[in-house]
Amino acid sequence: MSKDHKATTSRRGFLKSAVAAGGATLAAGAARGAEGDPAILELQEWNQVLGDGVDARPYGTPSQYEAHVKRRSVEWLTADPISSVNFTPLHELDGIITPNGVCFERHHGGIAEIDPAQHRLMINGLVEQELVFTMQDLMRYPRDNRVYFLECAANSGMEWRGAQLNGCQFTHGMIHNVMYTGIPLRYILETAGLKTNAKWILPEGADASGMTRSIPIEKALDDCMVAFKMNGEALRPEQGYPLRLVVPGWEGNMWIKWLRRIEVGDEPWHHREETSKYTDLLENGQARRFTWEMDAKSVITNPSPQAPILHGPGRTTITGVAWSGRGSIPRVDVTIDGGKNWHAARMSGPSFDKSMHRFYYEFDWDGSPLLLQSRAHDSTGYVQPTKNQLREWRGLNSIYHNNGIQTWYVNEQGIAENVEVS
Numbered sequence: 001m002s003k004d005h006k007a008t009t010s011r012r013g014f015l016k017s018a019v020a021a022g023g024a025t026l027a028a029g030a031a032r033g034a035e036g037d038p039a040i041l042e043l044q045e046w047n048q049v050l051g052d053g054v055d056a057r058p059y060g061t062p063s064q065y066e067a068h069v070k071r072r073s074v075e076w077l078t079a080d081p082i083s084s085v086n087f088t089p090l091h092e093l094d095g096i097i098t099p100n101g102v103c104f105e106r107h108h109g110g111i112a113e114i115d116p117a118q119h120r121l122m123i124n125g126l127v128e129q130e131l132v133f134t135m136q137d138l139m140r141y142p143r144d145n146r147v148y149f150l151e152c153a154a155n156s157g158m159e160w161r162g163a164q165l166n167g168c169q170f171t172h173g174m175i176h177n178v179m180y181t182g183i184p185l186r187y188i189l190e191t192a193g194l195k196t197n198a199k200w201i202l203p204e205g206a207d208a209s210g211m212t213r214s215i216p217i218e219k220a221l222d223d224c225m226v227a228f229k230m231n232g233e234a235l236r237p238e239q240g241y242p243l244r245l246v247v248p249g250w251e252g253n254m255w256i257k258w259l260r261r262i263e264v265g266d267e268p269w270h271h272r273e274e275t276s277k278y279t280d281l282l283e284n285g286q287a288r289r290f291t292w293e294m295d296a297k298s299v300i301t302n303p304s305p306q307a308p309i310l311h312g313p314g315r316t317t318i319t320g321v322a323w324s325g326r327g328s329i330p331r332v333d334v335t336i337d338g339g340k341n342w343h344a345a346r347m348s349g350p351s352f353d354k355s356m357h358r359f360y361y362e363f364d365w366d367g368s369p370l371l372l373q374s375r376a377h378d379s380t381g382y383v384q385p386t387k388n389q390l391r392e393w394r395g396l397n398s399i400y401h402n403n404g405i406q407t408w409y410v411n412e413q414g415i416a417e418n419v420e421v422s
C-alpha cells in the first residue's frame, strides 16, 4: 500500500497523511500489532469445539452478545403498556433498514392477534360496489416493493421545552424504515369504483382501539399501499399482521395497522386522532390541523448518549440517519463545534423517496469536547431548522412535528449527552 505504513511515521503524522491517502489506508491505521494480545495469539474456545448443527435454529435470532439491541420504553411515558410506545435502538443499527424485531411499537389498545384466515378487508361508503376481501382475494393483485420510513408525529415531542431524554433511541426512536410488499391502494379502490363525490377515505383497524384517520383521496390514489410483508416476511403482529396501510411520508398515526375496513366519504370525519390528538396548538391559541407530511429531519446516532466513543482520540467515524416526507435527502451537513463550521457528510446506501438515508462523517478527533449536530437538506430544497427557529414559529404548546436540529455534547472521555446550544 502507501508509504504511510512506514513504522517511523508518528501516529499524528500518520493520520494526517492518511487523510490524503484515502479510506483503505485510514482503516489500516486504526489497527495494531499482534504482540501481547491473546485474543489473536491463542486459539479461543469456539475455535476448538464443534458448534450447533443446521437445525438447531430454525428461525434465527441475533447473537447472545447482541442482547442489548432491543426496543426500550420510557417509564414516565408508559402509564399503561396497552396504550403506549417503545423506541427503536437507532444507535445500534447501521445502513437504512430497520430489522423487524426492533421496529418501535405504538399501540392504542394493545397488539391484535389475528388469524389471517378470519381476516377481512371491507371497502364501503361512496363506491359503486361495496366489497369484502379475504387475504387470498388480495393475493390476486399485482404487488409492489417499496422502502419507506414510518415516523410517529410525536417523535422528539418530549424535547420541545429543552433537552430531556438521554439517547437517540428515546429522542428520535419513534421511527422505522422497512421494505414493504403490498398492493397499491388505488387498485383496490378502482375495483370498488369510486363515486364522483368520493373525496376522503377512513381506514379502520381491527384492534381494540379500532383506530381511524381521515385521508384525502388524492393521497389514497397516489402512493398508499395495503401491505402484508415487511423486509420480505409477514408483518409482525406488533406492526399490524396480517394487513397494514402504508401512507408514505405522512405521520405514523395514519398508517392503520390490522386494517379491516376502508370507508369512502365526501368529507373528513374529524375523529379523535385528528382533533384532540395529532394537532398542534400554536401560541395564539389556534391549532394546526391535518399536518400530515413529516418534515425533513436527521440525527447523529453514533456517537450519542447510549453510544460513547470508546476508542479514544484519533480517527473517528460519526454516523446518523436523515429522512423527509417530501422526497429524498441529497445532502446532510455535520458540525463538530456546535454550528460554527459545517461539513458535507458522506451519503452511503440507496436513496429512496420518503425513506431513511445513511450518512457518515470521518474526522481526526483531537480529544477535546465536541458539540455534534446534523442538518438535513431534502430534495425540495427544504433545510432542517434549529429547535429555536421551530419555537419561534410554533411556540411551546406543541407535541408533534418537532424536526429541530439535535445537539450531542461529547466530553474528553467520549461520553455524550443531550444538550442544546443557543
Ligand SMILES: Nc1nc2c(c(=O)[nH]1)N[C@H]1C(S)=C(S)[C@@H](COP(=O)(O)O)O[C@H]1N2
Residues within 6 Å of the ligand: 103, 104, 105, 106, 107, 108, 109, 150, 151, 152, 153, 176, 204, 205, 206, 207, 209, 210, 211, 238, 239, 240, 251, 252, 253, 254, 255, 256, 257, 258
Ligand atoms: N389499528 C391501529 N393502527 C395504528 C395504531 C393503533 O394503535 N392501532 N397506532 C398508530 C400510531 S400512533 C403509529 S405512530 C403507528 C406506529 O406503527 P408501529 O407500531 O409499526 O411502529 O401505527 C399507527 N397505526
Ligand SMILES: [Mo]
Residues within 6 Å of the ligand: 106, 152, 153, 154, 252, 253
Ligand atoms: Mo403515533
